[in-house]
Amino acid sequence: MEKFTTLSGVAAPMPLVNIDTDMIIPKQFLKTIQRTGLGKNLFDEMRYGADGTEIPEFVLNQPAYRKAEILIAGDNFGCGSSREHAPWALLDFGIRCVISTSFADIFYNNCFKNGILPITLPREQIDILMEDARKGENARIEIDLESQTVTSADGQSFHFEIDPFRKHCLLNGLDDIALTLEKVSAIDAFESREAQSRPWV
Amino acid sequence: MTAPKTLYDKIWDAHLVHEADDGTCLLYIDRHLVHEVTSPQAFEGLRMAGRKVRAPDKTIAVPDHNVPTTPDRLQGIKNPESRIQVEALDRNAREFGVHYYPVDDVRQGIVHIVGPEQGWTLPGMTVVCGDSHTATHGAFGALAHGIGTSEVEHVLATQTLIQKKSKNMKVEITGSLPPGVTAKDITLSVIGRTGTAGGTGYVIEYCGQAIRELSMEGRMTVCNMAIEGGARAGLIAPDEKTFDYVKGRPHAPKAAQWEAALAWWKTLKSDDDAHWDKIITIAAEDIAPVVTWGTSPEDVLPISGAVPAPESFSGGKVEAVRRALDYMGLTPGQKLTEIEIDTVFIGSCTNGRIEDLRAAAAILKGHKIRDGLRAMVVPGSGLVRAQAEEEGLAQIFIDAGFEWRLAGCSMCLAMNPDQLSPGERCAATSNRNFEGRQGRGGRTHLMSPAMAAAAAITGRLTDVRELMREPA
Ligand code: SF4
Numbered sequence: 001m002e003k004f005t006t007l008s009g010v011a012a013p014m015p016l017v018n019i020d021t022d023m024i025i026p027k028q029f030l031k032t033i034q035r036t037g038l039g040k041n042l043f044d045e046m047r048y049g050a051d052g053t054e055i056p057e058f059v060l061n062q063p064a065y066r067k068a069e070i071l072i073a074g075d076n077f078g079c080g081s082s083r084e085h086a087p088w089a090l091l092d093f094g095i096r097c098v099i100s101t102s103f104a105d106i107f108y109n110n111c112f113k114n115g116i117l118p119i120t121l122p123r124e125q126i127d128i129l130m131e132d133a134r135k136g137e138n139a140r141i142e143i144d145l146e147s148q149t150v151t152s153a154d155g156q157s158f159h160f161e162i163d164p165f166r167k168h169c170l171l172n173g174l175d176d177i178a179l180t181l182e183k184v185s186a187i188d189a190f191e192s193r194e195a196q197s198r199p200w201v
Numbered sequence: 202m203t204a205p206k207t208l209y210d211k212i213w214d215a216h217l218v219h220e221a222d223d224g225t226c227l228l229y230i231d232r233h234l235v236h237e238v239t240s241p242q243a244f245e246g247l248r249m250a251g252r253k254v255r256a257p258d259k260t261i262a263v264p265d266h267n268v269p270t271t272p273d274r275l276q277g278i279k280n281p282e283s284r285i286q287v288e289a290l291d292r293n294a295r296e297f298g299v300h301y302y303p304v305d306d307v308r309q310g311i312v313h314i315v316g317p318e319q320g321w322t323l324p325g326m327t328v329v330c331g332d333s334h335t336a337t338h339g340a341f342g343a344l345a346h347g348i349g350t351s352e353v354e355h356v357l358a359t360q361t362l363i364q365k366k367s368k369n370m371k372v373e374i375t376g377s378l379p380p381g382v383t384a385k386d387i388t389l390s391v392i393g394r395t396g397t398a399g400g401t402g403y404v405i406e407y408c409g410q411a412i413r414e415l416s417m418e419g420r421m422t423v424c425n426m427a428i429e430g431g432a433r434a435g436l437i438a439p440d441e442k443t444f445d446y447v448k449g450r451p452h453a454p455k456a457a458q459w460e461a462a463l464a465w466w467k468t469l470k471s472d473d474d475a476h477w478d479k480i481i482t483i484a485a486e487d488i489a490p491v492v493t494w495g496t497s498p499e500d501v502l503p504i505s506g507a508v509p510a511p512e513s514f515s516g517g518k519v520e521a522v523r524r525a526l527d528y529m530g531l532t533p534g535q536k537l538t539e540i541e542i543d544t545v546f547i548g549s550c551t552n553g554r555i556e557d558l559r560a561a562a563a564i565l566k567g568h569k570i571r572d573g574l575r576a577m578v579v580p581g582s583g584l585v586r587a588q589a590e591e592e593g594l595a596q597i598f599i600d601a602g603f604e605w606r607l608a609g610c611s612m613c614l615a616m617n618p619d620q621l622s623p624g625e626r627c628a629a630t631s632n633r634n635f636e637g638r639q640g641r642g643g644r645t646h647l648m649s650p651a652m653a654a655a656a657a658i659t660g661r662l663t664d665v666r667e668l669m670r671e672p673a
Binding site: 015016017018020022023026027028030031032033034035045050074075076079080081082083084087102103104105106109110113114163164165176177180181183184186187190191194198199200201 | 218219221223225227229231238239241242245250252255259266267280282283285286289323325326331332333346347348349350351352354355358359360361363365397398401402431432433453454458459461462465497516517518520521524614615616623633635636637638641642
């Protein structure tokens with residue numbers, strides 16, 4: 001997993017609430033057996049017409065946002081299915097950070113496994129960043145994970161909260177499985193206890 | 202004295218392998234269910250790292266999302282990408298030695314129906330699957346939730362999951378449900394009340410008389426949609442109904458082990474003075490048969506209602522409703538019972554169990570579906586299908602004009618040939634009405650099996666109570 005330390009990039013505004021994982025990556029693209037290559041189908045049904053041509057009004061089709069690395073999104077971003085294809089598609093497109101007032105639980109988890117930073121901020125701050133994002137390429141937003149800050153184009157800085165363990169893993173690009181396997185003796189011990197107390201499992 | 206605990210607290214504590222100073226926990230996983238869509242990258246990850254499946258005996262795989270539901274599927278899946286995914290699961294299941302129910306096995310079906318049916322899901326267990334509707338298994342008093350593919354790989358490799366504890370929410374449904382009102386109406390009404398983010402950060406325990414009175418099938422329907430309310434999981438404390446359902450299933454404990462298990466299971470309930478972070482109480486008598494009108498499961502109204510105006514909402518929801526009505530082709534003020542449908546879909550892990558088919562067949566018996574309508578029933582598993590045939594339900598559906606399909610996810614999500622075309626309007630017993638969920642441009646109204654059967658007869662959204670006859 002790629003480390004996440006700092007990011008300075010263009011942010012695309014997506015104020016719609018309840019953007020679900022079917023919108024982020026529709027089911028017909030879940031048939032891949034790989035993690036990569038989904039970027040071109042990110043937001044597919046919002047981004048392309050039925051004939052496959054781009055819908056010019058869609059934010060990521062506008063020249064200013066074609067290389068966006070940050071999304072400023074409406075409430076409850078990522079609700080719906082557990083598909084990790086959603087963060088894979090975001091990442092493949094080049095999005096490394098999503099900022100919203102709230103995220104759906106599984107999507108939020110999945111971001112961290114893929115080096116994407118989901119940031120939760122209060123409504124007033126989201127409103128400011130949303131306005132900022134509307135300015136397109138002229139407004140780069142800065143994110144510093146170490147100090148847990150988001151800085152808008154005109155220099156306003158907002159602090160965000162993040163779980164220390166997740167922060168540590170993102171900053172260092174750590175693989176969860178390797179970390180857990182360091183505790184394999186605890187897992188072994190649990191299993192032998194369970195074999196006694198709940199043998200039917 | 203230990204502090205009073207909720208059911209969630211008890212299951213959590215029984216599975217704690219390790220807790221770090223910052224509260225990050227390693228939780229042991231008793232059952233890992235696997236399907237073809239969210240697992241290929243996880244198995245590939247194992248292979249690349251030279252890792253094994255730690256507990257293949259606790260891992261159960263079944264293809265469901267991609268499989269066609271027509272008999273010709275046994276000659277091979279035509280769509281090449283779907284075929285590759287199912288073949289990858291075949292190969293991975295065999296290579297890593299996990300339990301497997303292939304397409305041609307009568308026990309094959311939707312993973313959340315197969316798990317309980319085979320006795321893999323038991324009270325007090327931790328159950329995960331790379332699928333958000335894993336919440337279904339909570340009906341047994343198991344802590345069950347969806348995970349992403351990286352976590353699937355993590356569970357395959359370590360049989361544990363890195364977790365932080367959620368908060369406790371109690372949803373109590375008091376009193377008894379009125380006639381014509383079902384488990385689906387309970388779960389949709391709860392989401393209508395709390396919103397799709399109302400459960401975020403919580404594990405919900407459903408309780409109260411109306412929940413106690415539900416069958417296991419009904420309880421699974423309720424827990425299935427906990428995720429639509431944003432909760433990590435839904436739970437119902439096990440009772441005699443649970444034990445009766447489990448007893449004798451192929452993988453349920455037997456003899457002395459059954460007795461030992463039962464003794465523990467009986468302790469699995471929230472203590473009277475347990476702490477709840479949030480409590481919601483709904484009177485069953487206030488719940489009506491409901492349908493969804495929009496593109497979010499929270500867009501719920503009683504069937505007697507009318508399509509709302511975007512301006513009656515606030516914040517970002519105004520724009521979302523405007524978009525939803527445009528997508529759904531509806532106008533504010535239109536009565537829900539005037540909405541005409543093209544298609545009826547009865548099935549999915551929400552409502553593809555035997556009781557659901559019985560409820561729909563009871564309404565359909567002696568009726569025909571409206572001319573020109575497309576209607577299909579997709580049993581949740583091969584065994585549900587066989588039982589429905591034995592009980593004569595299949596014939597009722599066929600006589601009414603329904604297609605009688607093989608088991609799979611089918612039209613719940615458009616990953617297999619069963620799809621809506623643009624603008625096609627469907628009365629569906631599944632769980633998601635998102636844009637494009639059942640096919641690009643498809644319009645979904647969620648409801649109970651009985652309500653879907655009623656809609657099939659009249660060709661429009663219908664209050665099933667109008668069609669319910671006096672018992673003979
Ligand atoms: S039936 Fe629908 S919700 Fe259930 S597992 Fe299949 S696709 Fe998911």
